Amino acid sequence: MSKQEEQVQDEQVQGEQAEGEACAENLSAEELARLLEEARAQADEHWDKVVRAQAEMDNLKKRHQRELEQAHKFGLEKFVAELLGVWDSLELGYNAAKESQDIEKLLEGTELTLKMLKDAMAKFGVEQIDPQGQPFDPEQHQAMQVVERDDVAPNTVVEVIQKGYSLNGRLVRPALVMVSKSPA
DSSP, rough: HHHHHHHHHHHHHHHHHHHHHHHHSSSSSHHHHHHHHHHOOOOOHHHHHHHHHHHOOOOOHHHHHHHHHHHHHHHHHHHHHHHHHHHHHHHHHHHHHHHHOOOOHHHHHHHHHHHHHHHHHHHHEEEEETTTHHHHHHHHEEEEEEEOSSSSTTTBEEEEEEEEEEETEEEEEEEEEEEEOOOO
């Protein structure tokens, strides 16, 4: 904005202020009281809106907090419902083992139960980490022992002591492994 435009704008503002002052001087006390009452009424209305908006925000905050608590409390509900079938199958297998000596049927039941568990876990993003024969990865594996081996490349997982698990790509438990090294 040029200086000339600024001067014109300043003159307009000063003119409006002068008009407002002249109007205020010409108003009677009753008119000023009426204007004051209107201003107070408008201020009260705005204050009421602010208070209501604040109350609404507080209620919204409380509702979101309750919903978050409910989500934490019952977030595993579907997972638990899926695992109940595995639990039932394990109980049936246990009871069958007490009554029967048929190892083949027990093995078959255990295999089916493991498959049910694997499927339930996969449904919720849990994956097993079984690195047998793979290169050692310190991000996914924890070396428990290093053994000299000449039949495999160095830094290869030669034995899995305990399998690892990840949840939706995030490591939950590393696989405990034995890693090869070159013979001395």
